[in-house]
Amino acid sequence: AQKVTQAQTEISVVEKEDVTLDCVYETRDTTYYLFWYKQPPSGELVFLIRRNSFDEQNEISGRYSWNFQKSTSSFNFTITASQVVDSAVYFCALSGHNTGNQFYFGTGTSLTVIP
Amino acid sequence: EAQVTQNPRYLITVTGKKLTVTCSQNMNHEYMSWYRQDPGLGLRQIYYSMNVEVTDKGDVPEGYKVSRKEKRNFPLILESPSPNQTSLYFCASSFIGTGGSGANVLTFGAGSRLTVL
Numbered sequence: 001a002q003k004v005t006q007a008q009t010e011i012s013v014v015e016k017e018d019v020t021l022d023c024v025y026e027t028r029d030t031t032y033y034l035f036w037y038k039q040p041p042s043g044e045l046v047f048l049i050r051r052n053s054f055d056e057q058n059e060i061s062g063r064y065s066w067n068f069q070k071s072t073s074s075f076n077f078t079i080t081a082s083q084v085v086d087s088a089v090y091f092c093a094l095s096g097h098n099t100g101n102q103f104y105f106g107t108g109t110s111l112t113v114i115p
Numbered sequence: 116e117a118q119v120t121q122n123p124r125y126l127i128t129v130t131g132k133k134l135t136v137t138c139s140q141n142m143n144h145e146y147m148s149w150y151r152q153d154p155g156l157g158l159r160q161i162y163y164s165m166n167v168e169v170t171d172k173g174d175v176p177e178g179y180k181v182s183r184k185e186k187r188n189f190p191l192i193l194e195s196p197s198p199n200q201t202s203l204y205f206c207a208s209s210f211i212g213t214g215g216s217g218a219n220v221l222t223f224g225a226g227s228r229l230t231v232l
Contacts, residue, residue, distance in 0.1 A: 009155075043203075045207075050218075050220055095218070097218070
């Protein structure tokens with residue numbers, strides 16, 4: 001079965017704190033792709049990162065970093081020194097190479113950064 | 116500007132009144148798909164299409180139809196809407212590369228909020 005679990009429904013942090021959003025996935029595929037998307041209060045869905053299953057290197061982009069660990073089937077997202085503009089719903093998603101071109105999204109984590 | 120355009124953005128309708136939500140992309144993408152977003156359930160895939168005249172069911176296809184007569188358009192049809200189809204709907208598209216469509220980043224439309232009374 002293909003499944004993405006985001007156990008944290010809502011998180012609140014004070015501005016400048018670091019915050020980690022958890023994502024755990026299940027898949028039968030040996031080749032798969034993981035994504036994070038951001039949905040700000042305006043409602044659009046914005047792509048943040050894609051990672052394929054063969055690339056376990058962590059990635060840093062400014063204040064954002066991603067930790068991919070196949071051993072624990074996790075693809076966690078950390079925001080360093082959070083800002084009010086980071087307030088949004090964040091979705092983790094999975095797509096398997098052999099599972100018919102379907103995308104599976106987690107239920108999302110709503111992050112509120114308090115000024 | 117490269118984009119996915121959905122219409123209408125907001126719609127209130129009544130049970131049983133057929134409606135169509137249009138989706139159009141200007142990026143020559145092969146892959147297009149529809150999702151619904153509900154509180155506590157995230158985004159769930161309704162239908163997707165790999166190319167013209169090629170469509171397939173996602174996880175929650177019941178009560179919906181789609182068609183792909185042209186590459187740029189992928190309308191979502193609710194033949195007889197019911198209140199449980201009240202939701203926020205997103206259309207998305209992407210290229211299909213060597214890794215399959217799942218390897219590619221989806222470009223989403225702005226969303227269509229549908230209320231069925």
